[in-house]
Amino acid sequence: MAVAAFTWTEFAQQLAAGIREGAIYAGLALALVIIYRSTRVINFAQGELATFTTFIAWSLMNHGLSFWSAFPIVLAIAFTGGVAIERILIRPVENASVLTIVIITLGLALLLNGLMSIIWGGQNRQFHGPFSTRTIDVGGVPISVQDIGIVVTSLALVALLALFFRYTKLGLAMRAAAVNPASSRLVGVRVSWMLALGWGIAAVLGAVAGMMIAPVVFLDPNMMQTILLYAFAAAVLGGLDSPLGAVVGGILLGVTITLLGRYVEFIGSTLKLPAALLLILVLLLVRPGGLFGKVAVRRV
Amino acid sequence: MSRSLLELNNVEARYGPVKALHGVTLTVGEGELIAVLGANGAGKTTTLRAVSGTVKRDGEVIFNGKKLPRRPEATARAGIAHVPEGRGTFTELSVWDNLRLGAYVRRSNVKDDAARVFKYFPPLEERRQQQAGTLSGGEQQMLALGRAMMARPKLLLLDEPSLGLAPIVVAEIFRVLDAMKAEEGISVLVVEQNASLALAHAARAYVLEVGRVVVEGSSDELRANESVRRSYLGY
Numbered sequence: 001m002a003v004a005a006f007t008w009t010e011f012a013q014q015l016a017a018g019i020r021e022g023a024i025y026a027g028l029a030l031a032l033v034i035i036y037r038s039t040r041v042i043n044f045a046q047g048e049l050a051t052f053t054t055f056i057a058w059s060l061m062n063h064g065l066s067f068w069s070a071f072p073i074v075l076a077i078a079f080t081g082g083v084a085i086e087r088i089l090i091r092p093v094e095n096a097s098v099l100t101i102v103i104i105t106l107g108l109a110l111l112l113n114g115l116m117s118i119i120w121g122g123q124n125r126q127f128h129g130p131f132s133t134r135t136i137d138v139g140g141v142p143i144s145v146q147d148i149g150i151v152v153t154s155l156a157l158v159a160l161l162a163l164f165f166r167y168t169k170l171g172l173a174m175r176a177a178a179v180n181p182a183s184s185r186l187v188g189v190r191v192s193w194m195l196a197l198g199w200g201i202a203a204v205l206g207a208v209a210g211m212m213i214a215p216v217v218f219l220d221p222n223m224m225q226t227i228l229l230y231a232f233a234a235a236v237l238g239g240l241d242s243p244l245g246a247v248v249g250g251i252l253l254g255v256t257i258t259l260l261g262r263y264v265e266f267i268g269s270t271l272k273l274p275a276a277l278l279l280i281l282v283l284l285l286v287r288p289g290g291l292f293g294k295v296a297v298r299r300v
Numbered sequence: 301m302s303r304s305l306l307e308l309n310n311v312e313a314r315y316g317p318v319k320a321l322h323g324v325t326l327t328v329g330e331g332e333l334i335a336v337l338g339a340n341g342a343g344k345t346t347t348l349r350a351v352s353g354t355v356k357r358d359g360e361v362i363f364n365g366k367k368l369p370r371r372p373e374a375t376a377r378a379g380i381a382h383v384p385e386g387r388g389t390f391t392e393l394s395v396w397d398n399l400r401l402g403a404y405v406r407r408s409n410v411k412d413d414a415a416r417v418f419k420y421f422p423p424l425e426e427r428r429q430q431q432a433g434t435l436s437g438g439e440q441q442m443l444a445l446g447r448a449m450m451a452r453p454k455l456l457l458l459d460e461p462s463l464g465l466a467p468i469v470v471a472e473i474f475r476v477l478d479a480m481k482a483e484e485g486i487s488v489l490v491v492e493q494n495a496s497l498a499l500a501h502a503a504r505a506y507v508l509e510v511g512r513v514v515v516e517g518s519s520d521e522l523r524a525n526e527s528v529r530r531s532y533l534g535y
Contacts, residue, residue, distance in 0.1 A: 169404065176390055176401050183388035186352060187451065188376030188405035 006263075012141040014262050015255060020147040021230075022254020023154035027209040028224070028231035029238065029246035030158060031202035036240050038178040038198050039090075040098055044105045047228030048112035049085075050206030051221060053078040054214050055120050057207075058127055067130040067211075074211065075204050082203025086196040094192065116221035129215025150212045157208050158247055161201065165243070174198060229273060230257075233280050239293020249291060253279075304362075305330045305487050306351065306455055311359035313343075313350040320346040322511040323359065328455065333481050333488040335498035335519075337532055338508035344491040345385050347508065348457045351375070351489070352382040364454065377405050381448035382457040388447075389440050391433030395424055398432050398443055402450030410450070417446040420476050438469035445476060449484070456480070458490040462497060470494070474501050495532035499523055507532065 028046060035043045053074055060070040089108065093100050131149035135142040165171035176184045177194035184191050209231075210224060217223060234253045238245025256279065257272045267275050284290070306328040313321040321343045328334045336344045349355040351363075353370040361368040363378055375382070381402075382388075390398050399417060403410050418425040421442040427435060432443060441461055448456050458477075462470040478501060480486050492498035499505060499519040507515040507528060515528055522528045529535060 169400070172393075172397055172400055173404060176393065176397075179392045180388070180390050182354070183384070183390060184401070185372035186354070186376060186382045186384060186388060187401050187447070188373050189401070190373050 009141050013143065014258055016141070016143045016147050018255035018258030019251060020150050020254070021258055022234075022251035023151045024209050024213045024227060024250075025231045025234040025254050026158065026247040026250025027154045027205050027212075028227060029234040029250045030161070030243055031205035031209075032231060032235045033238075033240060033243050033246040034198050034202050034205075036235070037243075038174075038195050039101065041101045041105065042232065043199075043202065044102065044228075045085075045108035045112060046202065046206055046231070047224030048109045048116070048221075049078075049082070049203055050210035051219075051224045052112050052116055053081070053203065053207035054127070054210030054219060054223070055116055057211050058120070058125060058214075058219055061128065067128070071130075071211065074207055078203040078207035079200040082200040083196045085203075086199035090195070090199070091192065094195070113221050120221070122221060124218040124220045127211075127214035127219040129212070131215070146215065150216075153212060154208065157205065161205075162243075170197075226273065230254075230276060233276050237280050237283060237290055239290030241294060242290070242292035245290055245292030252291075303330050304328065305332075305364060306489065307360070307362040308347075308351070309360040309362070311347075311350050311357055311361060313346050313355045313357040315346075315355065320355070320511055321350060321357070324350075324508070324511070324513055326506050326513060326516070328487050328489050330454075331481065331485055331487055332504070333477065333490065333502050335495075335502035335505040336489065336491045336508060337495045337498060337505055337522075337528075339531075341510075342508040343511040344508055345459055346511075348382060348384070348459055348489065348491055351457055352380060352384075354382070354384070376451065379451075379454040380457060381451045381453035381455070383444045383448050383459060383461075385459045387440055387444040389432050389435075389443060391431070393432055394428065395430055395432050395435070395443060396428040398447050399424075399428075399450050402447035405451060408452075413450050413452070417449050420449070420479065421446055438465050438472075441465060441469070441473055442476075445473065445480075449480065449486075452484070453486060456486050456488045456490075458488060460491055460493060462492060462494050470497065477501065495528075499533075 028050065031046050032042060035041060056077055057070050057074045060073060061067060089104055090101060093104065129146060131146040133144055133146050135144045165175055173189045174194045174197060177189055177191040181191045213227065214223065230253060231250065234250040235246045237253055238249030253276060257276045260267050260275055261269050261272045304327045308324055308326050310323040310325055311321055312319065312323055324347055336347055338344050346355055350357040351361060352375045353372050357370060363380065368375060368378060390401060399414050400410055403413055423439055424442055424446055427439065435443060461473050474497065477488060481488060490498060499522060502519050504518050505522050506513050515522065515525060
């Protein structure tokens, strides 16, 4: 397999594609981090949840709604669903071991995957996204409107969330509940509900990631499985404790593997995932807490 | 004694199978500063926890004329601020965010409340953007009191404010406690190892031994009590 000659235009296009991949990983990684911070659990159902809500969007659009009128409905459903799942499935085992909760999220992933096959069938579906696939000229480089739209939408959501966590009372309470639940209760924060809200927000992040990536990759029940692996890698890369790390990690990972896949001959498109995981392994050997994470140092 | 704000009637508390309080009865009147004294393991901290509901308890706790629910979120809403053992600082968050959290149960202008806190504790204003975990011990104790003050509580539960602090800082903390009591009308139930210090500021005190009240009375009475003097005041 011969690699075509290097041109800066193509490099810029690859970079744009990498950022688009990365924006999706960033959103999903952030969802993982939000739940991890408050419960120390990786939500393995995050991918299936995202796909499930994307299927709901697909159904709504099949019934004649436009993408942007379906969009807020799907976000509302995702949020409610996320909160409901936490209240019904996680709440009863809130004080159980991490392993118990992990098993529940794994079970939930399988359950949702099966439900999707029953409701929507297992075949690939075309998902018509809101953005055109034609390219526009950005400083001499042709870049697709869709790529730009995906990046802008994903990052706008991340920015909104950042504002929410930084400036609102509820956002502050959620941060407090994650870092110090005992003290949070003493100042009157309903910590258990903050966890539920976290699930709701994570589900919304997943829904947006799903609806953004579906037009690119086709919609099927397993759509998010590989993407979730990348998102997990991105979250670990950034430091599982750090929301900023998840976003930076996501973009960094998207760009790195896209460029590696294009310019390193033996990696190509088939070895991207192992290459990504190898990179993270090396990084964790050097910085065990990830890029932005803190290593838990305990005095004994 | 003024009208009672907090009443504990025969309150028991346990950690799993281990009973830590064997029926504690005490009262805090409105606007009073009351001290709880005792050796390590006597149940001082547990008494405060039983009030705020951070430990399993039996028996009656009446606050402001009503039965107090046994959930920390609810006691905070009822008007009780608990500065726990170790101060409960949100070390990862900024000083400002810690203060904002103090006012969590209130709908109010955080800035005005914070201005009052800064009047008592000027160092906090300079460090408002600093991560709370980087403050010195004395500043963290100020922040803990400031956080409590932000809630405009009726009752402050304060656990070992002097622990690990230099005497000059401790004196300052108790001076502010007196001011809070006088100017804000906050009642205080304070647990303290340093008995002479606590008695100098408290109107009355209770002495706990193995989960029971063994002596109670005004600070003057306790200072005159032979066994209290020998065991806790050391002269």
